[in-house]
Amino acid sequence: MSPEGSPKPLLKLYSSVILLASIAITAILLIRIALNLQNQYFLTHVEGVWLACAYDFTHGVFYRPLFSSLGYGGTRYFPLYFVLTGAFSKVLGSFETAGIALSAAGVIAALAAVYIVLRRVNVSILLSAAAVTSILAVASAQQALLGAKGDSIAAALNLWGVVLCLSAKTRRAAVYLAALLFTLAFATKLTTVFGVVAIVLAWILARRYKEAWQLAAATAAGCILVLASMYLASGGRVFAIFRACAGGGGSFSYTLQAPVHLLSKAMDVDPAFLLFLLPAVVFGVHYFRENKFDVFPIYFALVLVVTTVIFGSPGIGINHLFDLQIAAVLLLAIAISRAPAFIEIGTGFLAFALTVALVPTSQSLHGDLTRPSFRRDTAEVLDRLPADSRPILAENPLIVVNSGKAPYLLDPFMFRILAMKHPELVGDFWEKIKGRGFAAIVLERNPATAEGKTWYTDTHFGGEFLRDLDAHYALSFATAKSYVYMPKPAQP
Numbered sequence: 001m002s003p004e005g006s007p008k009p010l011l012k013l014y015s016s017v018i019l020l021a022s023i024a025i026t027a028i029l030l031i032r033i034a035l036n037l038q039n040q041y042f043l044t045h046v047e048g049v050w051l052a053c054a055y056d057f058t059h060g061v062f063y064r065p066l067f068s069s070l071g072y073g074g075t076r077y078f079p080l081y082f083v084l085t086g087a088f089s090k091v092l093g094s095f096e097t098a099g100i101a102l103s104a105a106g107v108i109a110a111l112a113a114v115y116i117v118l119r120r121v122n123v124s125i126l127l128s129a130a131a132v133t134s135i136l137a138v139a140s141a142q143q144a145l146l147g148a149k150g151d152s153i154a155a156a157l158n159l160w161g162v163v164l165c166l167s168a169k170t171r172r173a174a175v176y177l178a179a180l181l182f183t184l185a186f187a188t189k190l191t192t193v194f195g196v197v198a199i200v201l202a203w204i205l206a207r208r209y210k211e212a213w214q215l216a217a218a219t220a221a222g223c224i225l226v227l228a229s230m231y232l233a234s235g236g237r238v239f240a241i242f243r244a245c246a247g248g249g250g251s252f253s254y255t256l257q258a259p260v261h262l263l264s265k266a267m268d269v270d271p272a273f274l275l276f277l278l279p280a281v282v283f284g285v286h287y288f289r290e291n292k293f294d295v296f297p298i299y300f301a302l303v304l305v306v307t308t309v310i311f312g313s314p315g316i317g318i319n320h321l322f323d324l325q326i327a328a329v330l331l332l333a334i335a336i337s338r339a340p341a342f343i344e345i346g347t348g349f350l351a352f353a354l355t356v357a358l359v360p361t362s363q364s365l366h367g368d369l370t371r372p373s374f375r376r377d378t379a380e381v382l383d384r385l386p387a388d389s390r391p392i393l394a395e396n397p398l399i400v401v402n403s404g405k406a407p408y409l410l411d412p413f414m415f416r417i418l419a420m421k422h423p424e425l426v427g428d429f430w431e432k433i434k435g436r437g438f439a440a441i442v443l444e445r446n447p448a449t450a451e452g453k454t455w456y457t458d459t460h461f462g463g464e465f466l467r468d469l470d471a472h473y474a475l476s477f478a479t480a481k482s483y484v485y486m487p488k489p490a491q492p
Contacts, residue, residue, distance in 0.1 A: 011344055014351040015126055021354035022133040028358075028365050029136060029145065033104070036146045039373035040096055045444060045460075046317065047148040048398035049075060049411045051095040054086035055401045056410075063234040063241055064410060066418060067425045071391070071408035074418050076245045079230060080188040081150030095401060096375070099148030106152030107145045111135060113159035114326060120166050121296075123337040130350045131333040137357035139270035140321040142364065151319045154189035155326060157181045162299070165199045165215070175214050182215075183222030191310055192323070194302035202295035244421055245414050247313060258312035262321075265311065269318045272357040273325055279349060280328035280335075283342065287335035296331050303327035315413050315459075372480030378402050380479050381442060388439035393432075395444045395460060399482075408438075416462035426463075433468045436487035441473055443483045448475075 036042065043051075053075060056064050064073035081102065088098035111132050118128040135141050144152040161181035164174045182196040196219045203212035230238045254261075266273045280300065288297040307324045310316055336346030378399050385392070394400045397407035409415055409429070419426045432438055445452040447466055456466050473485035 011347060014344075014347040017351035018126065018130045018133075018347070018354060021351070021358055022129060024358055025133055025137055025354070025361050028361050029142065032142070032146060032365055032368055035368050036100070038375075039368075039371070040100070040375045041368060041371045041373065042143065042147040043096060043374040043396070043398055044147075045396040045412065047099065048394075048396040048401075050077065050082055050149055051085065051099050052397035052401055052407050052410055053077060053079075053082040054089060054095050054099065055406065057083055057086040058089065059406065063230070063238045065237055066241060066244060066422065067428065070406055071410075072415055072418070072426075072429065073410045074241060074245050074414035075411055076190075076242055076414075077150065078186070078188055078190050080184060081153050084153070085148070096148065096398070100146070103148050103150075103152050104145050106150075106154075106156045107136075107141060109156035110152060110159050110326065113156060113163050114330060116163055117159070117166065117330065118333055120163075121334055121337075123333050127333045127337055127347070127350070130347075130354065131329045133354060134276055134329045134332075134350065134357075135325055137354060137361060138273045138276070138321075138325050139360070139364075140273065140318045140325055142361070143319055144322055147319075149319050150188050151322050154185045154192040155323050157185035157188065158192050158195040158323075159326070161185065162195050162199060162295075165203075166295075170211055172214065175211055176218055179215055179218035179222055182219045183226060186219075186223050187226045191306050194299060194306050194323070194327075198295055198299035198302050201298050202293060205293040244418060247417075254314065255312035258308050258310075261316070262308055262311040265316070265318060266321060270321060272353075272360055273318075273321055275353040275356060276325060276332060277328045279353075280332040283335035283339075283346065284331045286342075287331065287338060291338070296334050300327040300331040374398075374481065377479050377481040381482050381484060384477060385440050385484070390437055390439040391432075392440050392442065393438045394442040396442070399442055412460035416460060419463050430464070430468065433465075434472055436472055436490065438473075438487070440476070441469065441485040443485070444481065446478075446483055 053063075056062070056070075057079075061070065062079070063075070064070050066073050084102055085095060085099045088102060089095045092098045092101060114135065115128050115132050118131055119125070123131075136145070143149075158181070161178040164170070164178040164181070167174070170178075178199070179196070182193075185192040185195065196215065200212045200216045203209070203215070234241075263274075266277075284297055284300055287294070291297065303324050304327070307320060310320050332346075332350075336342050336350075339346075379402075381399060382403050391405070391408040392400050392403065393408055395412050397410055400407040415426070415429070419429075433441075443452075443456075445455050447453060447456050447469065453466060456462075456469075469485060472488055474488050476484050476486040478484065
């Protein structure tokens with residue numbers, strides 16, 4: 001075959017691979033969604049904190065105090081997701097179902113926005129569909145699809161705000177609607193500000209000063225209103241809570257290593273993410289040289305900076321890579337489509353990346369088939385606990401929520417930070433452990449192992465937790481996901 005005729009068959013081959021990989025990944029995820037709806041595999045202590053905040057909200061408590069008659073609070077989450085979860089729990093029957101449904105809806109809405117963005121900037125249907133599947137192919141997106149966190153809702157609101165601002169001349173109504181969406185994204189996740197900043201910068205560079213000012217002013221006013229509402233609804237305590245929890249207990253040296261933390265987290269948990277991030281940088285630099293005022297390189301750079309800053313705090317998971325995956329894929333697809341010399345190699349790369357990403361996606365489905373069910377495990381734990389008026393201390397507060405009671409401890413990770421910053425507030429906790437004041441202590445890891453000892457010393461609870469646990473409680477039983485300790489008999 002002549003050199004002139006070779007690109008067409010290759011593009012057909014790449015297109016076929018993209019289509020088959022997209023179908024396979026989508027089919028696998030549909031099966032995983034169906035299994036997850038039955039078993040709720042991914043409701044860890046992190047999701048438990050989100051849903052416990054929703055429980056508190058439905059019982060009239062908005063940002064519980066760091067310490068009160070309820071027990072211990074402390075979170076750095078912004079409220080819109082857990083408020084919506086609390087509201088929808090009354091319709092859908094449980095906090096778990098509402099949280100999972102909202103998170104999945106956020107992913108779907110974000111993917112729809114990505115597709116519309118790409119089609120509006122004349123990216124082909126094939127590349128647009130490949131971009132959507134590329135986002136779904138990584139662990140951060142799949143976690144958002146199956147778990148219960150607010151990241152996907154924030155991402156969707158942010159992206160739809162961007163969609164409204166892509167026209168060459170944006171109407172005033174669209175500007176204010178975009179400002180509303182950007183404000184709601186901020187109300188869901190503090191750091192989701194890159195969309196509005198990217199649009200404002202792109203409009204300033206394009207000399208659209210009036211629209212830039214309108215969008216910036218309206219969004220800023222909306223964010224101020226959100227903060228004021230949070231302050232008033234929490235009885236004035238929300239900012240003190242954030243000050244106590246925001247840093248995650250990290251040091252300055254830890255913060256400086258933020259890029260290393262980001263890359264190591266991706267390598268450990270979501271290596272497929274790097275298949276899209278690194279080429280996005282390469283293709284994006286070339287695209288930026290030719291399109292310096294375009295919004296998408298600016299957007300990608302801002303998301304990369306914000307995400308890197310986020311990883312400067314301890315306790316950060318791969319859910320925070322979701323926005324960066326979206327930004328990387330958007331820039332990658334647009335850069336490939338705008339450079340005729342890159343279409344063949346770029347399409348081939350996407351075909352390769354999707355084929356590689358199919359492997360961990362398939363492995364995740366295989367893992368689901370043997371993964372313990374949170375729903376069944378929680379039911380077993382609560383069924384085996386004897387009736388007792390004392391509170392239950394659960395590493396995952398959702399277990400206590402399922403018992404129909406308010407959790408005594410909202411977040412064991414934040415409790416460790418609180419104990420370091422405000423030791424005067426945590427005396428009640430240690431007294432309850434030493435005085436056998438908990439009906440049971442339910443842990444997610446085995447504290448008898450080396451990993452468990454490190455976890456409960458350096459990450460959750462901290463202090464003398466393990467010593468006091470061993471002195472005053474004994475392992476009563478273990479399930480597939482839980483280790484349940486009961487009080488030892490009082491010494492005569």
